Amino acid sequence: MSTGMAYQTLMSALVVGVIYSLVALGYVVVYRASRVFNFLQAQFLYFGALLFISLWGGGGVASFALALVATVLIAAAAAIVLYALVIHRTTGQPHWIQMLLTMFLGIAGLNIAQLIWGSDPRFLDPPGARVNWTLPGGAVISRVDVAILVVGVMLWLALYWLITVSPMGVRLRATSENSTLSAYSGMPLMVWFGVAWAIAAAVGVVAGVSFAVRLPVDPTITEIGLLAFPAAMIGGMDSIKGCLVGGLILALVQQYTAVIWDTQTSIAAGFAVVLLVLIVRPRGLFGSPIVDRV
Amino acid sequence: MRTGTSKARWKRIAAASLSASVAMSTLAACGGDDGASAAGGGGYKVGFVGSLSGPLAPVGTAMLGGVKLAIDDANDNGGVNGQKIDLITEDDEADPSAGVTATRSLLSQDVLMVAGGNISTVVEGVLPTLEREKVAFVAQAASPAILDPVKESMFQIDQTSSSNAQPMVEFAAALLGTDDFTVGIGPVESPAGEAWGDNVEKLADDKGFSISNRVTLPVSPGDITAQAQRLIDGSPDMLLLEAPDGVLVALAQKIRDLGFSGPIANFSYGAATTTLEKIGDKDLYVFRTAAQYDTTSTEPGTKKFVELVDAAGDQEVAKGATQYTQGYLIGLMVVKALEKCGKDCDRAGMVKTLNDIEVETDGFTPNPLAFTSEDHLATKSGSFYSFDGKAIVPALDGKAFAATVYSLDADLPES
Numbered sequence: 001m002s003t004g005m006a007y008q009t010l011m012s013a014l015v016v017g018v019i020y021s022l023v024a025l026g027y028v029v030v031y032r033a034s035r036v037f038n039f040l041q042a043q044f045l046y047f048g049a050l051l052f053i054s055l056w057g058g059g060g061v062a063s064f065a066l067a068l069v070a071t072v073l074i075a076a077a078a079a080i081v082l083y084a085l086v087i088h089r090t091t092g093q094p095h096w097i098q099m100l101l102t103m104f105l106g107i108a109g110l111n112i113a114q115l116i117w118g119s120d121p122r123f124l125d126p127p128g129a130r131v132n133w134t135l136p137g138g139a140v141i142s143r144v145d146v147a148i149l150v151v152g153v154m155l156w157l158a159l160y161w162l163i164t165v166s167p168m169g170v171r172l173r174a175t176s177e178n179s180t181l182s183a184y185s186g187m188p189l190m191v192w193f194g195v196a197w198a199i200a201a202a203v204g205v206v207a208g209v210s211f212a213v214r215l216p217v218d219p220t221i222t223e224i225g226l227l228a229f230p231a232a233m234i235g236g237m238d239s240i241k242g243c244l245v246g247g248l249i250l251a252l253v254q255q256y257t258a259v260i261w262d263t264q265t266s267i268a269a270g271f272a273v274v275l276l277v278l279i280v281r282p283r284g285l286f287g288s289p290i291v292d293r294v
Numbered sequence: 295m296r297t298g299t300s301k302a303r304w305k306r307i308a309a310a311s312l313s314a315s316v317a318m319s320t321l322a323a324c325g326g327d328d329g330a331s332a333a334g335g336g337g338y339k340v341g342f343v344g345s346l347s348g349p350l351a352p353v354g355t356a357m358l359g360g361v362k363l364a365i366d367d368a369n370d371n372g373g374v375n376g377q378k379i380d381l382i383t384e385d386d387e388a389d390p391s392a393g394v395t396a397t398r399s400l401l402s403q404d405v406l407m408v409a410g411g412n413i414s415t416v417v418e419g420v421l422p423t424l425e426r427e428k429v430a431f432v433a434q435a436a437s438p439a440i441l442d443p444v445k446e447s448m449f450q451i452d453q454t455s456s457s458n459a460q461p462m463v464e465f466a467a468a469l470l471g472t473d474d475f476t477v478g479i480g481p482v483e484s485p486a487g488e489a490w491g492d493n494v495e496k497l498a499d500d501k502g503f504s505i506s507n508r509v510t511l512p513v514s515p516g517d518i519t520a521q522a523q524r525l526i527d528g529s530p531d532m533l534l535l536e537a538p539d540g541v542l543v544a545l546a547q548k549i550r551d552l553g554f555s556g557p558i559a560n561f562s563y564g565a566a567t568t569t570l571e572k573i574g575d576k577d578l579y580v581f582r583t584a585a586q587y588d589t590t591s592t593e594p595g596t597k598k599f600v601e602l603v604d605a606a607g608d609q610e611v612a613k614g615a616t617q618y619t620q621g622y623l624i625g626l627m628v629v630k631a632l633e634k635c636g637k638d639c640d641r642a643g644m645v646k647t648l649n650d651i652e653v654e655t656d657g658f659t660p661n662p663l664a665f666t667s668e669d670h671l672a673t674k675s676g677s678f679y680s681f682d683g684k685a686i687v688p689a690l691d692g693k694a695f696a697a698t699v700y701s702l703d704a705d706l707p708e709s
């Protein structure tokens with residue numbers, strides 16, 4: 001592999017890594033709050049991307065941003081309703097029941113999305129999609145990819161503060177550490193769990209739209225959502241910091257393997273890293289020592 | 295005691311019900327084994343099996359639309375041999391076992407023949423059932439493994455994807471104006487894709503051109519930057535790809551982003567008009583074995599297709615899915631076969647008819663569709679098209695490129 005190819009691969013891996021980290025954030029936020037593996041996260045990507053395409057009828061950056069904010073708000077509200085109507089009913093049940101519930105809801109969600117929008121690939125033509133910049137050293141990066149990097153990192157920073165530093169983050173952590181004590185102390189668990197689901201849906205939308213500006217949107221986007229799950233496991237299922245690191249590690253391994261070998265090997269390599277991390281450090285690189293197993 | 299009697303009675307009822315169900319199922323499966331025919335006066339019953347639900351529903355539904363287009367046209371013009379064609383549809387759910395159930399249902403309804411088959415694994419799954427009943431199957435997506443050796447009742451409307459290595463290589467030579475060129479090739483991740491890639495490599499050995507890189511492309515779009523980088527590594531003169539539509543959109547854009555400005559030729563069962571319009575690349579060519587919804591064409595067959603599509607209001611699907619066109623070709627074949635088979639056509643007669651038939655498409659395909667007892671591939675050639683910024687136009691003045699090399703003797707995957 002030439003130096004130029006390695007450099008270009010690094011730039012691609014950074015963009016993909018940031019998107020993976022956004023998907024992983026969704027898994028981690030719900031897990032931190034309720035210790036549930038939320039397999040609906042991949043559907044948040046798909047629904048988010050499709051809803052955004054429906055809301056954004058073309059136009060400039062302002063209308064794009066407006067449609068994105070509207071999609072985030074709608075998805076967050078829908079996630080709260082979904083939590084209140086369905087997921088909350090299983091509170092107190094073993095976590096594997098909730099995990100299975102999210103899996104089944106995911107399958108149903110995929111079919112519902114296809115009923116609403118069909119299965120045909122949908123294309124997004126964002127403003128400035130065909131504008132490319134050549135970086136010092138020769139690597140090429142598109143304006144869209146730069147936007148993904150900037151928005152992704154800013155969102156990660158905001159969520160890092162919100163979930164680990166802010167009073168809301170402390171409350172979310174308390175609900176996961178001991179939900180019974182939290183309830184006795186007057187904390188409205190349903191509200192906090194709902195907030196976690198809303199955040200997961202919101203970052204899912206941003207990740208989905210990030211994919212949609214680079215790739216056609218069809219049901220296979222949910223597979224990409226699941227491919228990002230190892231990022232959360234590498235970084236640690238309850239670590240916001242780990243999401244970014246895990247996403248970047250996963251993307252770097254996958255991208256370089258794909259350049260050197262092929263796509264299938266790259267996917268296998270990504271999961272090999274997860275296996276390695278699970279064997280050497282089961283809680284992930286930045287995960288807390290206590291981790292529930294399913 | 296009373297409970298025991300009751301249990302025994304229920305057991306008898308259950309056994310009787312089960313026996314009756316089995317008997318009815320057997321009768322249903324064997325229905326028409328004497329050769330369903332049109333002599334009953336109810337018209338010709340033609341079965342269609344395709345993916346009408348699930349993730350591949352757009353493909354199967356588009357194909358069904360095309361089949362209906364040709365059959366409705368025949369029915370609107372008085373039918374065939376004075377009889378209407380009754381198209382009975384069943385959903386294979388893109389699953390071989392569901393396909394077998396769907397096929398049995400069609401057989402129980404005494405269909406003369408079955409059309410459809412948009413997925414090779416489903417075609418492979420349902421074929422034994424149809425062969426047992428000696429019912430003709432005109433499909434779109436049979437693999438070389440199914441078609442070689444020729445089976446009496448299995449017919450393929452389109453050529454196999456692996457055979458398209460030949461026209462793509464010859465197109466590259468014609469476009470570049472030399473036989474001494476270098477290409478990067480991108481077969482899709484499937485047995486058919488592997489066979490296509492192997493055939494390009496065989497042709498490179500035979501003809502002396504070079505392959506800079508062979509990069510397997512994913513079936514579904516993911517991040518394809520790595521593949522794009524590898525394809526253009528080694529400075530090829532041209533790229534030959536077998537990318538599905540979704541992958542092609544992302545891949546073509548990424549290849550251009552990375553600075554490759556040479557021509558790209560692609561073949562897949564996709565590469566629909568809307569896809570080419572979306573990519574908007576004048577140097578991207580797609581190989582098609584039939585014309586598409588082209589309102590500017592002067593070919594009588596294409597003009598008629600456009601008129602029918604307009605009348606049916608199917609412009610969007612006709613532009614968005616090449617399977618619609620393939621379905622139309624299947625429909626044309628069905629109509630012609632019924633016409634030739636005669637008023638009292640039965641299943642055996644239909645198989646015999648399809649083993650010696652030619653359908654003139656008036657320029658909709660480069661050559662007439664034809665089956666002989668030795669050759670069950672209806673199309674033999676195709677042309678390349680690109681988007682010129684306004685419309686899809688044929689490349690090299692619409693020159694047709696044959697696809698006869700490796701049409702059936704492609705390297706087959708281990709079964």
